[in-house]
Amino acid sequence: MLTGLSIRNVVLIEALDLAFPRGLGVLTGETGAGKSILLDSLGLILGDRADSGLVRAGEDQANVTATFEFSELPEPIRAALAEAEVDVEPGEPLIVRRRVRADGGSKAFVNDQPVGVALLREMARSLVELHGQHDDRGLVNARGHRALLDRYARADTAGVAAAWDKWREAETALAQAKAHVEQAAAEQDLLLAHLAELTTLEPVEGEEEELASTRADMQKGERLSGDLAELQHLWSGSDSALASLRGAARRLDRIAHEHPLLAEALAAIDRAVIEAGEAEDKLVAAADVLAHDPALLDRIETRLFDLRAAARKHHCTVDELPEKMRLMREALDAIEGGGAQIAALQRAAQEAGLDYRAKAEALSVVRAEAARRLDQAVAAELAPLKLDAAKFHTAVIRLPEDRWSGQGVDAVEFLISTNPGADFAPLAKIASGGELSRFILALKVALAEEGGAATIIFDEIDRGVGGAVASAIGERLARLAAGGQLLAVTHSPQVAARGNAHYLIAKSSEGTVTRTSVTLLDAAGRQEEIARMLSGAEITAEARAQADRLLEQA
Template identity: 75%
Template sequence: MLTRLTIRNIVLIEALDLDFRGGLGVLTGETGAGKSILLDALGLVLGNRAESGLVRAGEDKASVSATFEFAALPAAIAETLSDADIELEAGEPLILRRTLKADGGSKAFVNDQPVGVALLREIAPSLVELHGQHDDRGLVNPRGHRALLDRFAGVERANMASVWNAWRAAEDRLAVARERVETAQADQDLLLAYLAELAAIEPQAGEEARLAETRASMQKGERLSGDLEILRQLWEGSDSPLASLRVAARRLDRIAGEHPLLAEALSALDRAVIEAGEAEDKLSAAADALVHDPLALERAETRLFDLRAIARKHRCEVDELADKMREFRGQLDAIEGGEAELDALAIAAKVAGDAYRERARALHSVRVAAAERLDAAVAGELAPLKLDAARFRTSVVELPEERWGPDGMDAVEFLIATNPGADFAPLNKIASGGELSRFILALKVALAEKGGAATMIFDEIDRGVGGAVASAIGERLSRLAEGGQVLVVTHSPQVAARGRTHYVIHKSSEGTVTRTSVTLLDAAARQEEIARMLSGAEVTPEARAQADRLLEGV
């Protein structure tokens, strides 16, 4: 709940430190004293738009700080703060602060850590609900009606969300698989053509290198064929160098014994014959190895060019073509297997969808029953609040399937008819300012506000009523504040008398300087303020006696 509000230089407030307690707190004061300034200041620290006009005249900066304390930090606030890397220790107060410059610039802080204003706005609904005559949020906004009805009914919304998420996940898996199979089926003819083309050419691992080497050898033989032919002619025939060496060796052999040098010459000549013979053999072998077959060369070149062309077509290396064949076969197999997978995924999606529908229809029945109970509870609150001619109805309408979601298949809205025979319409479209505030109070009491904001503020909910109606409003505000915190800005002495704490707002002037201040009243001052509210400018003994009776009556 809100335990402290500190304001500096906001409009007419120069410096103000207010401490609040649990239960019902009332704020009173003469018209124009500045009650709206307090609400504007609180709204600023809760993330409302920063208006430069809020800065007190003659000052360059204003600030507002609000302290909240909890037995246990609400889960929604804890999650939001955790996402912003703000951790609160158990029992540590939550302190929101906003500074505003005269030029309109502002800064926001949570426990002295700078944050964006959007974070203040995100946690504000869990901290404070402000209900006034021009309120367009809270109970007036249809967006929150479904959650309020579910809390009234005791519905665990997370269960519905988990079933919805399971259904959507199943549908997403089916959609992805269907798209994959449809794409594969569209490419099936092309895959078959690719596979047939590769099967016809039958690429082999390492084939490109072997063909390239064979082609290079045959091209080299073609280039060297002339030189080899000349060498062959030189080595062949009776007058070839080798034949001449052999003739010389035979003649020398006949006379080698005549002198040692002739024997050495014969040995050298024999070696030359041997070397020349080896040279002849190698030339012959080289000629065989480099033989040039134009048809074979053409076949090798054609095969090599075909392999490289198909590799370029599939954006891969020649040695990867065999892998491409396996890839295409796998894709074709996946088409057949994908169709079977689709059937299984479609069944799973149907089962998940049926589970969602079953849970959502059950939730619809719970909501319809809870709506009837809520309507009856609100109806019981209307007559004492001078709304006896009005009717309240909770509309629970099943949405078309495209609008279903994690909260089920229903749209929920609170509707009213203020006159007999009039059609039901949204709260803020029909009720006048005073009526709207009383409708909200009736609804709040009927809901018992399970899981609502830590602090509720009602701004002049008693405007335009008095007597028994004002007493009924005060009694319901007091009941609503049990175990929590309700603050009410009021002009009604019957409502003010119900307050556990009572603050009075004063406006004073010194020359051209006007200030607003707020004072927590003790018992005697409280009696005097209620007497003033009863009698006006001059407080009479009768008014004081009536104030005593009001205070004793509560």
């Protein structure tokens, strides 16, 4: 609930700090005293548009801070804070601050962490519910009527939402499978032709690199063929250097025993013969590797051309061609087996659809019964609020299938008829300002046990009524406030007398400076203010006595 409101430099309010208890708090004061400034300040906390006109004249900025305390943070607020990555410790108050500059810029903070104004708007529904003379939100907005009726009915909407999600997923999977098979079928002839080409080509991963290396070696061999031939001639034959070395080794072998130096010379020549023999082997091997075969080179270049042309055609590398073949085979297999897969997905989608319809139909029955009970509950509240000629109806309307959703197959709207025989129509289109506020109060009383915002504010709900009707309004406001917190801006002494806390809004002037103040009244102050509300400018003893009676009756 709202436990504190601090306002700095907002229009006529220079500095104001208010504490609000549980129960019914009433705010009174003469017309023009500044009650709307309080509501505009609170509107900033709830994400309303920042208006530079709210900044007090001569000041650079205005600041509003609201403190909310909960035994447990409501789930919608907790989810919104988590999505915005704002940390709030369990049991910690929620402190929302809004700063508006004179140039129109604004900043918002939650527990001193900067946030976007959109987060304030998202949390507002669970923080404060505001009903005024020209309210176009809350109970007047038909978009929220279905959720209100579901809460009143304590309906299991989660099961319907889960069934809807499962049905949508099944339908999506079916549509994707159909599209895939249709696309593959349309390309079947082309796939077969491409696969036949690649099957004939038989690409092998790594083949391009191997062929390119062999081609490069053969091209080198063509360039080096003369040198290799000359080297082979120098290295082979009876008059070659190697043959001479071998002859020298044989002759030294016969006389090496005659002197150690001759033996060492023989050993050196033996080593030279071995090294020369290895060199000869390398030359022979190099000649084989670098052998220039024009026919083979032509075949290699043709193969490389075909492989690279195929890679360009299929927008891949040569090494990726085998994978392309595998994917083509899978696509063709999918065409052949697609019918069975689609049949299975169709069965799954049909079953999910039937499950959703069953759950949604059951929810519709629950809604219809709850609508009947709600109509009766609201009807019981209308006569005491001087709306006895009016009728209330909760319309549960079956939607066309293309508008079904996770919330079911129904639209819900609260309708009224203010005169006998008149057609039912939406609240905002039929009711006058005073009637609309009283209808909202009747609805809130009927829906009181079904949750909602932590704090409810009624702005001048009693305008244009008095006597017994004002008493009935006060009694219902007090009943609503018994389970939480309700603030009422009122001109009615009967409503003011019901308050657990009474705040007086007053405007004062000193020269050219005008200020609005808000004071929490004690018992004597309450009596005096209610007496003023009863008698006007001159407070009489009779007015004070009547004020006492109202306070005693409350």
